[in-house]
Amino acid sequence: MAHDRVAGRLGAELTRECGITINEFDVLLYLRTHPNDVVRISALLDAVPLSQPALSRLVARLEARGLLARSDVQDDARATALCLTPSGTALTDQAIAIHASTIHDALTGKLSDQEQAALVRLLSQVGQ
Amino acid sequence: MAHDRVAGRLGAELTRECGITINEFDVLLYLRTHPNDVVRISALLDAVPLSQPALSRLVARLEARGLLARSDVQDDARATALCLTPSGTALTDQAIAIHASTIHDALTGKLSDQEQAALVRLLSQVGQ
DNA sequence: AAAGATTGAAGTCTCAATCTTT
DNA sequence: AAAGATTGAGACTTCAATCTTT
Numbered sequence: 001m002a003h004d005r006v007a008g009r010l011g012a013e014l015t016r017e018c019g020i021t022i023n024e025f026d027v028l029l030y031l032r033t034h035p036n037d038v039v040r041i042s043a044l045l046d047a048v049p050l051s052q053p054a055l056s057r058l059v060a061r062l063e064a065r066g067l068l069a070r071s072d073v074q075d076d077a078r079a080t081a082l083c084l085t086p087s088g089t090a091l092t093d094q095a096i097a098i099h100a101s102t103i104h105d106a107l108t109g110k111l112s113d114q115e116q117a118a119l120v121r122l123l124s125q126v127g128q
Numbered sequence: 129m130a131h132d133r134v135a136g137r138l139g140a141e142l143t144r145e146c147g148i149t150i151n152e153f154d155v156l157l158y159l160r161t162h163p164n165d166v167v168r169i170s171a172l173l174d175a176v177p178l179s180q181p182a183l184s185r186l187v188a189r190l191e192a193r194g195l196l197a198r199s200d201v202q203d204d205a206r207a208t209a210l211c212l213t214p215s216g217t218a219l220t221d222q223a224i225a226i227h228a229s230t231i232h233d234a235l236t237g238k239l240s241d242q243e244q245a246a247l248v249r250l251l252s253q254v255g256q
Numbered sequence: 257a258a259a260g261a262t263t264g265a266a267g268t269c270t271c272a273a274t275c276t277t278t
Numbered sequence: 279a280a281a282g283a284t285t286g287a288g289a290c291t292t293c294a295a296t297c298t299t300t
Contacts, residue, residue, distance in 0.1 A: 007135065008177050021290085042260060049136050054291055056262055061290095078260045078299045110254050119254070122247040126238050149268085170282060182269055184284055189268095206277045206282045 013102045018095045023050055023058060025099065028092040031068060031084045038073060039082045067091060141230045146223045151178055151186060153227065156220040159196060159212045166201055167210045195219060 011022035020028070026048040031039060041055050048055060059082060062068045067088035073079040084092065107116050139150035148156070154176040159167060169183050176183060187210060190196045195216035201207040212220065235244050 023290090040260075051292060052261070053263080053293080056260095057290075060262090076260085076300080080261075107254060110256065111250065115250055115253070118246065119250045122239065122243055122250070125243070126235060126247070128238065151268090168282075178268095179270060180283070181271080181285080184282095185268075188284090204278080204282085208283075 009106065010099060010102055013098060014095055017098045018091060020091070020095060023048055023054075024062060025092075025095050027055075027058060027062065028067065028084065028088060028095065031082060032089065032092045032096070035083075040073070040079045041082070042079075044082075062088070137234065138227060138230055141226060142223055145226045146219060148219070148223060151176055151182075152190060153220075153223050155183070155186060155190065156195065156212065156216060156223065159210060160217065160220045160224070163211075168201070168207045169210070170207075172210075190216070 014020055014022060014025050027044055030044060030047045041059060044055050066085055068082055068084050070080045070082060073081050142148055142150060142153050155172055158172060158175045169187060172183050194213055196210055196212050198208045198210060201209050
């Protein structure tokens with residue numbers, strides 16, 4: 001396949017195993033790791049590489065599938081708060097496991113443990 | 129911006145400066161670096177992370193913009209050969225320069241020369 | 257007027273089906 | 279039947295415009 005860019009492979013694996021795209025995963029992961037925050041769509045803009053309209057529609061799709069729920073925000077009638085439903089939490093945990101093992105499979109056999117650590121360190125430096 | 133994943137930034141820069149997407153750049157780059165080959169759409173499948181239908185349409189768009197030309201392949205009436213036009217070559221060279229400087233800007237100041245070399249080596253190992 | 261979010265129009269992608277040539 | 283390529287239908291994205299609330 002030509003889709004063997006790393007990001008492409010991660011996305012394909014998630015779609016096949018969990019029925020979600022990489023962007024949907026990013027949103028679910030953000031909610032999973034901020035369970036006690038009031039999460040607005042605008043907060044997701046900093047965590048997911050999408051435009052506001054795309055995020056709005058993505059959230060609507062996840063809500064329609066019963067993976068997340070919306071509620072009103074105290075003191076600001078413009079905004080909406082998002083949180084995972086129980087089935088959304090379960091699916092996210094499953095996706096996290098798949099994601100981790102896909103990354104592991106992609107690196108194991110190609111890089112030693114030391115090389116993997118070095119790669120992670122360099123990439124996180126670039127990402128700052 | 130949330131679009132600061134490296135790939136996203138490269139694509140945004142190319143679109144802004146040259147009016148081409150990252151996938152279009154991949155196709156142009158392939159043709160630029162294989163000037164004497166008979167390049168079919170199916171050959172591009174190994175170089176660009178797209179499906180055959182998407183490549184077919186991408187090639188049609190580039191042809192409509194006058195950046196590449198099609199011709200018949202000797203001894204096989206099913207296939208089409210692709211090559212850059214002069215203006216396609218010029219645009220590609222410009223895009224290559226922009227692409228290189230974008231990558232350079234993204235890395236300079238975050239990694240030393242030695243670290244950059246190490247990163248390239250590790251990534252190319254993963255990509256095999 | 258600005259912030260938060262949604263809707264409309266246009267573009268590109270994938271999958272499945274189709275067409276032509278081998 | 280397989281190889282090379284295109285067409286049709288549906289999905290998701292972007293930009294621009296819009297709506298509501300502050």
